[in-house]
Amino acid sequence: MTEHTIPVDVIGPIALDLAMNAGSIRVAVDPTLKQAQVVLKTNATSGPSADAIRDTAVSLNGQNLRVRVPDAAGGVSGSTTIRMGGSTMTFSGGSGVQIVGGNVYVSGNGGGKVFINGREVTATGPAGDAVTPITAEVHLPARSVALISTHSADTVITGTLARLEYDGTSGSLVADRVGDLDVTATSGSVIVNEVTGPLDANLTSGNLGIGAYSGHAARLNLTSGNVRMAATAQATGRLTVSATSGCARITGTSHLNVRRRVTSGYVQIS
Incomplete structure (x- = not known):
């Protein structure tokens, strides 16, 4: 395993700016924590x-921490990922996989190599290196904020981010709970249990x-996406919804100032 602990030599909440295109990002906000902790690791x-x-x-x-994790050489970019039952399959680089009679055939630009747990499997045994997932484990004090930029990394946030x-x-x-939320997502999935501040979302x-x-x-x-949201009695002010060939179902809005613009989409606001 390779592990790198990033020193954060300040006390109290921080503003984290993290860019990591692939792998997994785990952020935990701990009210008892005095100093942020950031660890990168791979098998x-x-x-x-x-x-x-x-x-x-x-x-x-x-209090501003900027982290830029470079893409691993040979990593998957411009890829397609299929998720089923908690497992993932990623296809990229013009390669192909066939399963015939219990046998697996792999072909591609890299010569049809097979890797298991980061090691190349050959007819004579394991050899070589491959891209293994990178995990960012982040622990933040209360009142911290975060800017996260990624292509395909799965991100989980526990606790309350300001x-x-x-x-x-x-x-x-x-994510569990967020104060202000600003989201730009393309063909991904965003689920936030609770938003207590301003919300700005651009979804494709x-x-x-x-x-x-x-x-x-x-x-x-x-734009051609799906939104489900429930407003609470504590919500106030304006709710603006613009939909182009998308679907939005929003409830609990009778006390809000609602503005909508729909182009060949479906918006249900109640």
């Missing part, structure tokens, strides 16, 4: 993923679910 001890961790760019300016800006493509975000062929919205201003811009 491989060498190879492209280990190199990417070692080449990560980090800067700390006051503000979250999320920009994702084909990845997924699951993805899915957005807000369990309980109690902020004072919300704007939802939807």
Whole structure:
């Protein structure tokens, strides 16, 4: 395993700016924590993923922490990911897989190599290195904010973030509780249990679910995606919904100032 702990030599809440295109991101907000902790890890001890961790760019300016994890050489970009029953299959680079009579045939630009747990499997035994997933484990003090940019990483946030800006493509975000939420998602999935502040969401062929919205201003811009949201009695102000060939179902809005614009989409607001 390769592991790198990023030093955060400040006390109290921070503003985290994290860019990591693939892998998994785990953020936990702990009210008892005095100092942020950030750890990058991967199962491989060498190879492209280990190199990417070692080449990560980090800067700390006051309470602002900026982390840039480079793409692992040979990693999957421009890929298609299929998720079924908690498992994933990713296809990229023009390769192909066939399963015939219990046998697996692999072909592709890389010569049809097979990797298991980051090691190449050959007729004579394991050899070589491959891209293994990188995990970012982040622990933040209360009142911290985060900006997360990713392509396909799965992001899970537990606890309460004061503000979250999320920009994702084909990845997924699951969060407990957020104050201010600013989301840009393309063909991904975003689920937030509770939003207590302003909400700004731009969705393209993805899915957005807000369990309980109690902020004072919300704007939802939807293009061929799906939105489900429930406003609470504590929500106030304006709710603006723009939908183009998308579907939005929003409840609990009778006391809000609702503005809608629909182009060949379906919007149900009650």
